[in-house]
Amino acid sequence: MTEIPNIVRDRLRAAQAGDHPDANLLTAFAEQVLPDRERSQVLEHVARCADCRHVLALATPPMASTTVPGHKDSALARKGSRFGWPMLRWGALAACVVIVGTSVFVRHDLRRSQTVAYMKLDAGSQTAQNAVPRPPAISENAVSNLITKEEKQEPERARKAEHDNKSAFAAAKPVAPAPSAPASALVDYGTRAKDLGSRADSDALSNHDLSPKGAAAGSVSGTLRAGPLPAAQQPVPGKDEGLTRPTATLPLVGRNVVNATNGSAPPQASQPVQISGASETVEVQSGAEQAETSTMQYSPKKEAPGKAKGAAGDSSVVTLPASATNFEDKTLTAAAETRASRLESELARGAFASSSRWTISSVGQLQHSVDSGKTWQPVTVAEKATFRALSANGPDLWVGGPAGLLYHSSDAGGHWTQIKPVDDSATLTSDVATIEFTDRQHGKLTTSTGEIWITADAGQTWRKQQS
C-alpha cells in the first residue's frame, strides 16, 4: 500500500473533532441503522477523533475473525475473516452442486427402484407362468369376438373376476384405488382367458392366466376393449411421465404379457411397457393406425381335446395388429403408487422438518413456525408460563424459564412434561438462562446464578456440576 507523506499524518492527527456522539449514536452507526444524514455527521466526527474510532472499533460486533489489531496487511490480517466473500462464493457453489447432485441421485434411485419393482413383478410373472403357454398374438377380430361374446354372456363373471383381482392386489400391496376407465367397458382378460381356454374357438388362450394374483404372482391382467378409447382416456403423450407413471422396459417379442406403449406410436423393441396393477386392467387400444403387425410366438402348454386352433390358422402363431398392442395405461400400479406416495411423503416431511422453527418471543412465549420463520404460531406449554431458554433437537424440545421452570416435549410440542431437576438435596430453583442439548440424551442447562445442570439420559436424571 502506498504510504502517505508525514505531513498528511500530522494534519489528520491535528484535526479538531468537536462534540463526541453519545453511545446511542455510535451504536446505531455500528449497526448501520442511522439515516444517511446522521451517519455522515457521525462519520465526519469519528474521522477526526481517535478515541471515538477506537470505541467504534470495539463496539462493532466482531465477526469470526482471526485478524490481529495493529498488524497492517500482514498475512494473518489478510487471511483475516474466514468467511469473506470469496469463501462464501465457493461455499455457495459447493452447496448448489451438492443439492443438485442429491436431487438427481434421489430421482435416479427412485426410478431405478421402481424399475426394479416392475422387473420383479414381471419376473414373478415369468416364473409363475413358466409352464403356462405364452399368450398368442390375437387378431383384432378375435378380440372383438371374444369381448362381444363374453360381454353378452357373462357379465357377472367379469365383475367377480375384477373384484378378485383387486383383492389380490390389495392383499399384496395395499394401495389407493387408481382411476380407471369405466368398468363396464372393461373386461377382465385373465378370466376371459381361462374361460375362453375351454372354448373351441380360442386355443391360444387356453390355460393362460393373465389375471393378476397380486405382486407375488407377478402376473399381469389384461382387459381387452374393442374400439378406440373414450376421449377422456385417450393417451396423452408425455402426460404419464415421472414418478407417478413408472414404466418397465420389456422387449416386445417373446413375452407372456401383452406389450404396451405410451401414446400411439407403433411398438418397437424395448418400448416402455406400462403395467397396470391397481385396477388390474390394461387397455388395449385398437386404434386406426395399424402400420405394422407384431407377432408373438406362443406355444400352448397343453391342448384341450377338441379345441380349435387359433383364428390365424393351423399354427399357434396369432398375429396381433400393432395398434392393438398399444396400451393406454390410465392407472398406476399399486406398487408404483405406494412407492411414489411414500417417497413424496418423505420428501414433504423432510421439507417440513427443514422449514420448522422454534423461538421464544420477547414476552417469553414459545412460538413455532412451519415456513422457515415467515409466520409464527404461539404454542401453549403451561398456563401463564414464560420462558427464556429453548433447545430444539428435531421433535425433542426443552424450554426453561424463571424459578427453575423446565418443560420437555418429545413430540414437537404435542405434549409437555414439567421436569424438576434434583441432584441429591439440591433442586433447580434458579432462573434457567440457557439450555443446550447436543442430542436427545445429552444436555446441559445453565442458570442466571451460574449453576450448571447436566443430564445424559434425556432429562430423567440430572447432576449439578460443581463450580
Place this chain on the structure above:
Amino acid sequence: MNPVSQSVAGPPREIQTLAAECYAKCGAEKFGFTCDDVASILAEVARKHAPAAGPAQLREFCISLKMEELILARACAAGNERAWETFMLRYRERLHEIGLQIAREDSAARELSDSLYADLYGTIAREGKRVSKLGSYTGRGSLEGWLRTVMAQEHVNRYRRHKRTVSLDEETEEGAQFATPEPDPVTVVDPRLESATDEALGALPPDERFILAAYFLDGRTLAEIARMLAVHESTISRKLDKLTKSLRKQLLAGLGRRGMNRRQAEEALEVDVRDLTLNIRDRLAQDSGGAAFSKKKVEAPAGDGSG
C-alpha cells in the same frame, strides 16, 4: 414501581397514537408502564434525536426504535424488579462475553462488566434519586450493541487514564527528581505544505478521511475498517489505494497553485525535516555516556527550545 415522570409538555398526538399501537407488543404492561408512560418515553427520545421532525418523520423515527428493549431499559432504570430479572437473564452472560472481547483478558473483562453493572443498576444517587445508566438508552440501536458501546467507552477511558498516571517508582529513579521536561523537537514546516494538505484533506468525503485515519493513524487492518463501515475488505483495499494516489496528486496540484514547481513540490512531500532532526539526535545519543534525563515523557507545550 415509579412510573416514568412526564416532561413538561405532553407528547405529540402522533406519538400518543404510536404508543397506543405498540403498547401491547412492547411488553410495557408487564413492567407496570401505562400507555402514557410509553408515550412520554417516546417523546423524550424524539426530542433528543429528532427535535425538528414533522409528524410523518416523527412516526417513522419512532417506528425505527427498538421499542421492546427501550421499555425494558427504562423499566430497569426505574427499578422494576421483574425488568431486572429479564435483563439479567438475557444479558448477564452476554456482558461478560462482550467484556472479554473488548478487554481480551478475563480479569479485566470481569472488572469492566462489574463496573458497568454498578452503573447500570444505578449506584449513584442524584437529588436523592437513583440514577441508572440504562435511563440514557434511547433505542436507536440494539440494547446489546449499546451495552457493548458503553463498555468500549469505559475501556477506552480507563486506558487513557492509565496512560496519564505517573508511577511513583519512576519518580524515585536516580536522577529522576532532577528531570527536566524533554521538549518536543520544533520543526518549521512550510506553511504552503500545511495549507495544501489541509485543503486536500478537507475536500475528502468523511468515509475516505475515516479510512485514511483508521489505516495510517490507528494501524487498523483492512478487515477491521471494512467491518466498521460494513463493506467488503476488498472495497477498502481498492479505495485506499486509489485514495493515496489521488491525495498525492491533489497535494502536488495544491502546492503548484501555491507557487512551487513540480520538483519543489515533490521534494517537499518526500522529505520531512523532522526525520532528519531525529536521526541526528539518535546519533548524538548513541555517543553519550548515560542518560542524563529521565526517559519519562511528559507532555509539555511547545516552547522556544532549540530543535
